[in-house]
Amino acid sequence: MMSLMIEAEGVEQRERVRIEAGGIDLEALLVAWLSEILFRVEAEGWAFGDFQVDEISDTSVSGSGIGERLDPEKHGVKMEIKAATYHMLEVGEKDGHWSAQVIFDV
Amino acid sequence: MAVSTRLREIDHFTWEIPMDAQAGMRVPGIIFADRQLLERAENDRALQQVMNVAHLPGIVKASFAMPDIHWGYGFPIGGVAATDLERGVVSPGGVGFDISCGVRLLKTSLVLADVHDRLDALMDEINRLIPKGLGAKGGRIILSRREMEGLLEKGTRELIARGIGWEEDLEVMEEEGSYPGADPSKVSDRAFERGKGQVGSLGSGNHFVEIQEVDEVYGSADQLGLFQGQVVIMIHSGSRGLGHQVCTDYLVVMGKSIARSGYELPDRQLAFAGNQSEEGRDYIAAMACGANFAMANREAMTHWVRDAFEKVFRSGARSLGMELLYDVSHNLAKPEEHQVNGNTVGLMVHRKGATRSFPGRRPEVPKRYAEAGQPVIIPGSMGSNSYVLVGTEEALAKSFGSTCHGAGRAMSRKAAKKQVRGAELVERMREKGILVRSGSISGLVEEAPEAYKDIHEIVEVCEGAGLSRKVARMRPLGVLKG
Numbered sequence: 001m002m003s004l005m006i007e008a009e010g011v012e013q014r015e016r017v018r019i020e021a022g023g024i025d026l027e028a029l030l031v032a033w034l035s036e037i038l039f040r041v042e043a044e045g046w047a048f049g050d051f052q053v054d055e056i057s058d059t060s061v062s063g064s065g066i067g068e069r070l071d072p073e074k075h076g077v078k079m080e081i082k083a084a085t086y087h088m089l090e091v092g093e094k095d096g097h098w099s100a101q102v103i104f105d106v
Numbered sequence: 107m108a109v110s111t112r113l114r115e116i117d118h119f120t121w122e123i124p125m126d127a128q129a130g131m132r133v134p135g136i137i138f139a140d141r142q143l144l145e146r147a148e149n150d151r152a153l154q155q156v157m158n159v160a161h162l163p164g165i166v167k168a169s170f171a172m173p174d175i176h177w178g179y180g181f182p183i184g185g186v187a188a189t190d191l192e193r194g195v196v197s198p199g200g201v202g203f204d205i206s207c208g209v210r211l212l213k214t215s216l217v218l219a220d221v222h223d224r225l226d227a228l229m230d231e232i233n234r235l236i237p238k239g240l241g242a243k244g245g246r247i248i249l250s251r252r253e254m255e256g257l258l259e260k261g262t263r264e265l266i267a268r269g270i271g272w273e274e275d276l277e278v279m280e281e282e283g284s285y286p287g288a289d290p291s292k293v294s295d296r297a298f299e300r301g302k303g304q305v306g307s308l309g310s311g312n313h314f315v316e317i318q319e320v321d322e323v324y325g326s327a328d329q330l331g332l333f334q335g336q337v338v339i340m341i342h343s344g345s346r347g348l349g350h351q352v353c354t355d356y357l358v359v360m361g362k363s364i365a366r367s368g369y370e371l372p373d374r375q376l377a378f379a380g381n382q383s384e385e386g387r388d389y390i391a392a393m394a395c396g397a398n399f400a401m402a403n404r405e406a407m408t409h410w411v412r413d414a415f416e417k418v419f420r421s422g423a424r425s426l427g428m429e430l431l432y433d434v435s436h437n438l439a440k441p442e443e444h445q446v447n448g449n450t451v452g453l454m455v456h457r458k459g460a461t462r463s464f465p466g467r468r469p470e471v472p473k474r475y476a477e478a479g480q481p482v483i484i485p486g487s488m489g490s491n492s493y494v495l496v497g498t499e500e501a502l503a504k505s506f507g508s509t510c511h512g513a514g515r516a517m518s519r520k521a522a523k524k525q526v527r528g529a530e531l532v533e534r535m536r537e538k539g540i541l542v543r544s545g546s547i548s549g550l551v552e553e554a555p556e557a558y559k560d561i562h563e564i565v566e567v568c569e570g571a572g573l574s575r576k577v578a579r580m581r582p583l584g585v586l587k588g
Contacts, residue, residue, distance in 0.1 A: 086374035
C-alpha cells in the first residue's frame with residue numbers, strides 16, 4: 001500500500017509509530033490495520049518504509065510503522081488512496097505462508 | 107457470461123435481469139444500455155453487482171444501472187437503488203467512499219478569442235491557488251474543530267460568511283449547499299483529522315478543474331445561460347479524506363451489526379442498516395456532513411478560479427459573468443418522494459456514479475430551471491468532451507429521476523500505465539490544444555482518454571432512454587489535475 005502512494009524505498013527508518021487495530025474476523029482485521037496506516041499517512045503525515053507486528057490474533061493486532069515524516073519532495077508522491085476495501089478480499093495461509101489480496105479504492 | 111441468456115430486452119436501450127436470475131434478488135435488475143455497452147458490462151462483472159444490489163431489504167422497483175456502468179465496491183458504479191424510507195435500508199456502498207463526489211459548472215461571458223493568449227497564465231494561476239494531492243500540508247483554509255463542525259453542519263453558507271464564495275451560488279446548489287440533518291457528532295475524530303487539512307483541495311485520480319469551450323449547443327441552452335463558443339470552467343471533486351473515512355467507519359459499524367444478526371450479505375461492501383435504525387440514521391447524518399464538506403470544497407475552488415480570472419483579466423469576476431450554473435453530486439443517497447404504483451412513497455434513493463436528473467417541476471429544482479429542467483453536468487475524461495444535460499419527466503418514471511455521471515473506465519489504471527507514456531500524453535494533449543497541469547505524472551497517465559468509454563455513446567443512450575436531454579457539449583482547453 002505504501003508503495004502505491006509514495007516511493008517507499010526512499011523512506012529512512014528514523015522513528016517508530018505505534019499502530020493498533022481490531023476487527024470481527026481476519027479479513028476485517030486486515031482492512032482495519034491498513035485503514036489505520038492510511039490514516040497515519042494522510043492525516044498525520046507519516047511515511048513508512050517498514051512495519052513490525054508485535055501481537056496478533058484473529059481479531060486484533062498491534063505493532064508499529066517505521067519511517068519518517070512525509071515529505072512530498074523527498075518521497076515522490078504517486079497517488080492518494082481513498083480506502084482499503086472488502087472487495088475480493090482474501091486472507092489465508094497456504095504451505096506455511098500467509099498471503100492476502102486487497103483492493104484499494106484510489 | 108451466464109447472465110446474458112437471462113437478459114431480457116425491453117426496448118432498444120433497456121434490459122432486464124429477471125428476479126429469478128439469482129437467489130436472494132427481491133427486485134429485477136434494469137440496465138439502460140445499448141448492446142455494445144451491455145457486453146462491456148457483462149465482461150467486468152458489473153452485472154453481478156447489479157444482481158447483488160437487488161438483495162437489499164426494502165428495495166423498491168428495481169436495481170438500476172446507468173449506461174456508464176462498471177464494477178465498483180458493492181454497488182456497481184452507475185448503480186441506482188431506492189429503498190423504502192420506513193422499512194428499507196441505507197447502504198454506504200450505494201454512496202461510495204467519495205461521498206458527494208460531484209461536479210459544477212461556472213459560466214463566463216468570455217469566448218475563446220478572449221482567453222486564447224492568456225490560457226497559460228490562467229492555468230498557472232489556478233494551479234498556484236488550488237491545493238491538491240497527497241499530504242495534509244498546503245491547505246489554504248485552516249479551520250478549528252468547532253469551525254469544521256460548523257461547516258459540516260451548516261454547509262457552504264459557513265464559507266460564504268467568511269467571504270469565500272458568493273451568496274447567490276447557494277440557490278443553484280443541491281439543497282442550497284446545506285444537506286439537511288447533518289450532524290457532526292456522527293463523524294469520527296479520524297474523519298475530522300483526515301479532512302482538516304483538505305478544505306478546498308482538489309483530489310487526485312479523476313478529479314480536475316478544467317477550462318472549456320462550449321462547442322455545440324442543443325435545446326434549452328438559452329434558458330441555462332449557455333451559448334456556442336462560451337468559455338466555461340468545470341470543477342470535479344468530492345469530500346476528500348473526510349468522506350472516505352466516514353464510509354470506511356460505517357462499513358465497519360454496519361458490518362458488525364450484520365454479523366451479529368447472522369444475515370448473509372452477498373458482498374461485504376453491501377453492508378447496510380435500516381433507514382430508521384440508530385446506525386442508519388447515524389450514517390445518514392454523517393453522510394450529510396460529507397456532502398456539505400464536498401459542496402463547500404467545490405465552492406472554495408470556485409472562489410479561487412474566480413480570483414485567477416480576476417488577476418489575469420484585471421476585471422471583477424462578476425463583470426466577467428462568472429456565475430455558477432449548478433452543482434450536483436453523483437455519489438449520494440437522498441430521501442425523496444416518488445410515485446410507486448400510483449402512491450406517493452418516501453424513498454432513500456442511492457445514486458452511486460449516477461446523477462439526479464429531475465424535471466423542472468420538482469420542488470428540489472431551482473425556480474429558474476423550472477422550465478428547462480434540472481441541469482445535469484457530465485464531466486468527460488481527460489481530453490474528451492463534457493456535457494450539460496437536463497433532467498426529464500421520463501427519468502422520474504423510469505429510474506427515480508437518475509441518469510449517468512460520465513464515461514466509465516474501459517481500462518484499469520494498471521493497464522493504462524502499461525500502454526501510455528506520460529510525456530507523450532502531455533504532448534498529445536498539447537497537439538489537441540489542451541494545456542495540462544498536474545500534481546502527478548503517473549496519476550495523469552491513468553487518466554488517458556483511451557482508458558475510458560466513449561462519453562458520446564453514453565450520453566446518447568441516456569437521451570435515447572429518456573433519462574436526460576442534451577443541452578451543450580464542451581471541449582477542454584486547459585486541465586488541472588490533482
